[in-house]
Amino acid sequence: MAEQSSSRIFTGSRVLGYVSTHVPFVARYIKRRGETLLCTSVGKWFHTYGCEKFRLLTVSGEHPGPITCLSGDNYHVYTASENNIYAWRRGCELKHVYKGHNAPIHLLLPFAVHLISIDEDNVLKIFDIKDESEFLELIFEKKQFKITTLCHPPTYLNKILLGSQQGKLQLWNVRTSKLIHTFSKWNSAVTVLEPAPAVDVVAVALANGKIYLHNLRYDQTVVDFTHEWGKISCLSFRLDGVPMMVTGSTAGHIVMWDLEERRVLSQIQSAHSSRIAGLQCLMSEPLMVTNSQDNSLKLWIFDMPDGGARLLRIREGHSLPPTLVRHCEPTGENLLAAGSDRSLHIMNTITETFNKSMGKASYDRKKSKKKKRLQVDRFALPPIKKLSSCIQRDKQWDSIASIHENKALVTTWSFHKICMGDHKLKPEDLEKGTKATCLIVTHCGNFVIIGYSNGSVHRFNMQSGIHRGNYGSQEMPAHKGAVRGVETDLCNQRVITAGADDTLKFWYFKTATTPYRVIRLEETVSMTKCHRESSLLALANEDFSITLVDIDTISIVRKFEGHTGVINDIDFDSQSRWLISTAMDCTICTWDIPSAQLVDIFSVQRPCTSLSISPTGDFLATTHVGELGVFLWANRLLYEKIFLKPIDRNVVDIPVLRLPTTAPEKPDIEDIGVLDLGDEPEYKSPEQLSAELITLSNQSTSRWLNLLHLDVVKKRNKPKTPITVPKSAPFFLPTIPSLELEFDLDKEKNSSNDTKLLMPDELTTLTVFGKKLVDCDSEDSYRECIDKLKTFAPATIEVEVTSMAPDAGGSVEVMDKFLIMLNIMLTSNRDFELAQSYLSLFLKTHTKIISENEQLRKTLVSVEETVTRAWTKLENQLLYNICVVKTLKDM
Structure with missing residues (x-):
């Protein structure tokens, strides 16, 4: 291969x-x-x-x-x-x-x-x-002067100031390459140098937390401050006339200093969750911009009563790698991404302007916001491990439910309000140490069903958060081991649970005392995924295989084997034709469900932890180990013609693809439009697979469907203003009526032929197609007429058929030839729908003439017999296939 x-x-x-x-x-x-x-x-x-x-x-x-x-x-x-x-x-x-x-x-x-x-x-x-x-x-020698920062003092022509790890400053003239002066008053490393709005003054921030406003001309310190909120990482002065200095620390705090009163004016605690990398006040505006390695960029405005700043705008992503991604809308435009930073984000695939953070999970959001200065948030919940959503009733109540790491508590979130909900779902009689392991929000959005590590399965109401019963009983829970997956069908009639006891149980949604069907599995299930529209349930097993179950017939229909590591996530496409899976072996596999074959596989440099394909099938979203972003993969089948064939993983070398970048990759101009089909040639279907099979043409429906209603179409498309005819044309050439511009050159070819007809060909009233039809004497010549007729527009076909009548310039002979041509089309079992459409138009136009002419009636009887045989054959095949499908469905 x-x-x-x-x-x-x-x-x-x-x-x-x-x-x-x-x-x-x-x-x-x-x-x-x-x-x-x-x-x-x-x-x-x-x-x-x-x-x-x-x-x-x-x-x-x-x-x-x-x-x-x-x-x-x-x-x-x-x-x-x-x-x-x-x-x-x-x-x-x-x-x-x-x-x-x-x-x-x-x-x-x-x-x-x-x-x-x-x-x-x-x-x-x-x-x-x-x-x-x-x-x-x-x-410079590192032992004597290791440069850590530099700046250019304003009004100091051709001079720069260098700060060192040894605590010294050097003023250099770069034009003459000479050292002008060395400042050596400090014994701590210089971290930041920033010129002040005052002439000759520079702010010097040290690693020990000291800040000095130093006058370079006189080598004297004007004022000094002590920073107690971590090491200073950045510093800036307000440039809108307010005497204020702003400092950012490695702990993520911002402090605003009043330079006139020489004291702390205000502070912003935990402005960022990590080290503040950059801080700058904008020129002539009460605005400040900060960025941090917590993957955020923030704009602050100084309009607080105490002179402090408040957050005005923000662009942020996950500060720690996300581990879970799910599509949450039928349009596929928005993603839900949860990560190790305990936050839940909404990411828009159209524009990142609509990206939102829903905040971090907390036992009590109000108390978390009111925590004391520099205090660790003790109300914070662990990271989200699993979530489920349904936005059917999103504007009425919460639409997202999430499970947190090693917790029995399930939290709810509101996609509409973009925040955490008020409900904390947990059964009252739950054993201590029990953890929630899986959950599913029903298709209607009214209930959430949660599975736990002790084998119990409970149902809660999403609107009120009230417990609405459990599956099984307290003495006999749903499973003997931990529940690995819980799913519901499209109509909320059934609940399916999979447990660590190697059983798959089917429950009625309302009467949940005992399951109505139990399947004993050969492998232990690690996770489940259900496609409600097709009633297919995928089970990811601990032996790295995937089992597919039909929940309507309650039978195992497929089994996929090929992964060599723990399966991290699985998902169906919108049409349930593909099952996409990823594992710790760094591969992402696409399985074709109808053929039960692996049709695509590729590897990435870092294992994929979660994946989700959009409901429209245009993008596959993935998260990866150690990566802060959510990666989008485009579906090539939407814009390229690709032939998929089965893949043998043991034979094919798995390609390693680089992760998508922040901008779409732009192909070379020469490569646009070139299809890379590999070594497999493009398959071209023949015009007819077998002479016994009825074959349709490749013509569009607009070419034959409206032949019987052209008068209605013409009336609807009639222009409101009359068409203006050009005054004169320089010349014209005779053309053939067709969709393409073709000149009638038959006259030139036949001009030299001798003829004994008294009436020359130029005076005959038959059209070019009619003349060609009269001259037909074999099946091949009739086939040429058929091919010619297929190139005509619907209006041209109507004109040709109408002009065959004797009173319109035609003859009985050309009408008889046309019926013979249709009989040949039907006998060959090709272009079936075209023959039916042409026959209908012919009968509608010439009913009276056919009834009065015996020759046409005889030919029409032959055509009728051929049509009857064709329809009988087609009906028998359709009924046979319907019976086979119904039999397989009832098995």
């Missing part, structure tokens, strides 16, 4: 949920737009957001490695990746590449027409921005 080089069905589309990393952002005011643009790193790419509405504007090209630092000026955005620096215009156009460093770069500073960069080998280089040439190189 030929090797497989890529996935046959899925191709990488893009990733959702990436906003920011540990790299500080860049803010650039664009005068033409009248807006500040924010650039954040997301690994090998950087995003550009508009500050006005926080919309994602552009995504840069891919870098060879992760971006280590960002900077920008009025013209370019500068990014450092590995040992090179890249200059971008408009957020996506690469303009310059600066090479010369031998180590990764961690500091960048645009300096007029030059660019200053410092790498991890403590080498400072200055490049000319336009020429990409190296202007200056300075090498």
Whole structure:
């Protein structure tokens, strides 16, 4: 079997949920737009957001490695990746590449027409921005002066200030390459240098929490502050006339300092859940932007009574890798993603502007918000492990239910209100130490059924949260072991439970004392997935196999084997034709249910932890180990013609695909429209598989369906204004009536033929098709007429049939020939629907003439016998197939 080089069905589309990393952002005011643009790193790419509405504007090209630092000026955005620096215009156009460093770069500073960069080998280089040439190189000894930060003091021409890990500062003149002065008053590492709005003053933040406002001209400290909320990671001054300094810490807190009264003005506790990477106050506006490695970008406004800031806008994703993803709407536009950060997010596949965070799970949301300063939230719930949703009644009550790690408590969430619900579902008599293991929200959205580790199954009302009974009894629970899966059918008539006791039990939804059917399974079930519309239930087993059960007939119909690791998730497509599964062996498999074959398999670099295919079948969403985003894979069958064939996993080399990036991959222009079908040639169906089978034509229905109602169509499509005829035409050539422009060249061909007819051909009233039909004397010649007739438009076919009447310029002979042609079409069992449509039009138009002519009546009798035989054959085949299907369904 030929090797497989890529996935046959899925191709990488893009990733959702990436906003920011540990790299500080860049803010650039664009005068033409009248807006500040924010650039954040997301690994090998950087995003550009508009500050006005926080919309994602552009995504840069891919870098060879992760971006280590960002900077920008009025013209370019500068990014450092590995040992090179890249200059971008408009957020996506690469303009310059600066090479010369031998180590990764961690500091960048645009300096007029030059660019200053410092790498991890403590080498400072200055490049000319336009020429990409190296202007200056300075090498510092790490033991004496290891550079940690730098800045350019305003009004200091050609000078930069360097901070070191040894606690010293050096002022350099980059034009003359001379050290001007060394500041050595501190014994702690310098973490941040930021020029103050006052001339000659620079803020110096140290690793010991001290902040000094130092005057460079006189080498004196103006004022000092002590920061007690973690190490300072970033610092900025308000630039709208308010004497305020803002600092961000490694613990995620923000502190605002009053520079006139020299005290703490306000603070924002837990502004980010991780280290604040970048903080900057915008020019002439009471706004502040922060980003963090917790994958968030926030805009704050200073309008609080105490002079503090409040959150104005936010773009955020999961701060820890998501482990669960599910589609929650019939349109497939929104995803529910839950991760290790205890939060639940709504992600939109159309635009990330609609992404929302539903918050973190808590025993008491109000008390969690009122926790004391720097106090750990003791009301927080563990991460969500499983969830189920139904938005049928979403605007009336909660529509999502979730299970938390090692907890018996089940929480509810509201998709409409975008927040956690008020209900905490838990049976009163539940044993201590029991955990919830699985759940399902019914198709109507009124109930949630929960399975527990002690084998019990309970039902709750989603609207009120009231317990509505259990399946089994307290003495005899539903299963002897933990419940591994619970499902309901489309009409809420049955409940299906699978347990660790290797049994699959079927219960009536209302009378839940004993199951009405029990199936003993050969393998232990780890999870279940039901496709309610087709009544198919998939069981993921602990022996890495998948069993498919028909819940209508209560029988096992399929079994798929091929995974070599623990199955993490399974899902059906909307038409229940495919079953998609993923396991810890890093593979994602697509199984064709009707043929019971593996039709697609590919591997990823990191194991897939959860997957969900959209109800419309256009995207497959996956989450992966160690990745913060939700990855979308496009279904190629929606826009490409692909032939799927069975795959033998033991023979085919499994392709390893890279995960989708933040922007869709753009193919080369030469590759557009080329179908990669592998070594398998494209299958072309013959015109007729067998002469005994009745075959339809490949004509569209518009070519034959309305032949009997053309008068109605013409009346409806009649133009309101009369058609204007051109005054004169330079010349014209005789054409043949058809859908394509064809010239009538038969006259030129036959002009030299001798004829004994008294009336020349030019004076005959038969059409070109009628003449060709009269000349037919064999089946092949009739077949040529049939092919010609198939190219005509419906209106042209009507004209041809009407003109066959003797009083319209035709003759009985051409009408007889037309009936013979239809008889040949029906006898060959080809173009069945066309023959029926042409015959109906002919009988409707020439009923009176046929009834008066004996020759036409005889020919019509032959046609009638042929039609009867064809219809009898077709009816017998249809009835036979219906009987077979009904018999198989009743088995």
